Amino acid sequence: MFYCDRSIIHVVMAFEEVCPDRIDLIHKNYRKLCNLLVDVEEWGQVVIIHMLTRYARTQFVSPWKDDVVVEEYSENNFYESDEEQKEKDRKMKNTYTMDPDHRLLLRNTKPLLQSRNAAVVMAVAQLYWHLAPKSEAGIVSKSLVRLLRSNREVQYIVLQNIATMSIQRKGMFEPYLKSFYVRSTDPTMIKTLKLEILTSLANEANISTLLREFQTYVKSQDKQFAAATIQAIGRCATNITEVTDTCLNGLVCLLSNRDEIVVAESVVVIKKLLQTQPAHHGEIIKHMAKLLDNITVPVARASILWLIGEYCERVPKIAPDVLRKTAKSFTNEDDLVKLQILNLGAKLYLTNSKQTKLLTQYVLNLGKYDQSYDIRDRTRFIRQLIVPNEKSGALSKYAKKIFLAQKPAPLLESPFKDRDHFQLGTLSHTLNSRATGYLELSDWPEVAPDPSVRNVDVAESKNNLRGFFISESESGSESEKEDKEESSSDESSGSSSSSGESSDSESGSKESTAKKTSRATDER
Secondary structure (H helix, E strand, C coil): CCCCHHHHHHHHHHHHHHCCCCHHHCHHHHHHHHHHHHHCCHHHHHHHHHHHHHHHHHHCCCCCCCCCCCCCCCHHHHHCCHHHHHHHHHHHHCCCCCCHHHHHHHHHHHHHHHCCCHHHHHHHHHHHHHHCCCCCHHHHHHHHHHHHHCCHHHHHHHHHHHHHHHHHCHHHCHHHHHHHCCCCCCCHHHHHHHHHHHHHHCCCCCHHHHHHHHHHHHCCCCHHHHHHHHHHHHHHHHHCHHHHHHHHHHHHHHCCCCCHHHHHHHHHHHHHHHCCCHHHCHHHHHHHHHHHHCCCCHHHHHHHHHHHHHCCCCCCCHHHHHHHHHHHCHHHCCHHHHHHHHHHHHHHHHHCHHHHHHHHHHHHHHHHCCCCHHHHHHHHHHHHHHCCCCCCCHHHHHHHHHHCCCCCCCCCCCCCHHHCCCCCCCHHHHHCCCCCCCCCCCCCCCCCCCHHHHCCCHHHHHHHHHHHHHHHHHHHHHHHHHHHHHHHHHHHHHHHHHHHHHHHHHHHHHHHHHHHHHHHHHHC
C-alpha cells in the first residue's frame, strides 16, 4: 500500500479526511505504521499517532482494569479445595495481559518523547494518557515539563493538558512542583494555568510551601492573577481540612488590604468557606459586618449581606443594625446589593419581627417603586409571602421554610474537571467545546477483536515482490536488447559511411595520380 515515507503521510492524511471510521483499512498496515513512525517526518508522525490512538481504542481491551491477580506460591495452595481452586482459576482468567500489538505501539512511540517538535511530544503524551497502563503513563511528565521552556503559545497548550492530567493523577507531576512556580515575566494566562496546576497538586505534605508561595502571589500587581490566587487558597482550604482554619485566618487578614479587588475576592471566598462550617465562625461574620461600610465592590457587599441574612440568628444584635444602614443607601446601591437587602429584611422579619417589622416594610416600599423591574418583582413576591393578608396564598404558611431553608455548601472545583471527556491535545479540549471535525475516542471494548486481522501473509508479499522484480528484470533485458540492436545498427551505418569515405578518398587519389602522369607526358 505504501512505497515511501511521503506517500505514507499523504495516504494517512487523506484517510483521516475521507474515511476516518474505516478502521478495517488499517488492520494490515498497523504494524508497518508502528515500525515506520521513527523514520517519518515530524508532522507525519503527529497525524499517524492520532490515527493509531483511535485505532487502538477499538482493537484492544482497557489496560486500566483493577482486577489484576498475581499468582503467588503458598503452602496453603496444596491444601485448597476444588471450589477454591476454581474460584482462583476464574479470577486468573480476568488477569489483564497486554496485546503484543498494543505493546508494539507504546514501545515504538516512546523514543518520540525526545523529539524537538512540541507537537510530536504532545501527541505521544496524549497517546500514553489514553492507551498506556496508569503505571506507565508517568514517563510523559518529564517531557511535558521540558516543553515549558518553549514560547508562550506552546506553554499555554501544554499547561492546559497538564492541568487536566493533574486532576486525575497528581503523582505524575508532584516531583516537578517547582517547575510550575510563577515567574514575574509570565503573561496572565500562563500564571493562571500554573496556579491551577499548583492547586491541584496541593496535599498535606506540600501545602505549607504552597501557601507561602500564594502569599507572594496575592501581592502581585496583576489584579486578575491576585484574585485567582485567593480563589486557589479557598480551594486548598476545602480540599485539605488540616489547613482550613489557617486559610480562613489568612483571608480575613486580606480584608484589611488597600486593594478593593483583593478584599472583594476575599469576601466571596470567605462566604463560601463559612457555608461549610458556619457555627464555628461567628466572629468572622461580625468582623465582615464591620467592614461593610468600607467595601464598595457590589459582589463583596452582596456576599456580606447574604452571610448576615443566612446566619442572622447567630448575630442577633448586628443584623438589624446592618439592615438599618443599608436601608439608608438602598436607592444608591447596585441591583445585586438591593436584592440581598430585600432578602435580609425578609429573614429578619421572620426571625425578629419586633425590631425589624417597620424597617422591613420601609425597604419593601422602596423596592416597590424601584427603576429595575427585577427589584419590583422580588419586592411583590416577598411582600405576599411574609406579610399575611386576605390575598395571600397557601405559600405564606411556608415562608420560613422557603427563606430559612438549609442551603448546601458550594463546591469549589477546578474549571478543568469537565475537560477530560475530550481527547488531550485537540482543539476541543483547548476550547472546552466540541469543535467541527472532532472525532471522539471510542470506549474500550469488553472483549478484544480477533488480532489475526493484523497478520500479513508473508508468502503473498514475497510473491508480489518477486513478481515485481521479475517484471523489472524482464523489462530491463528487453531494453538491453533494444539498446544492443540500436548500437549494432549505428555501428553498421557508421562502417558503411566510413567505407564510403574511404572509397571516395581512393578515387580522389587515383584522379590525382592520372593528372600528374598526363602533365608529365605533356612536358616531354
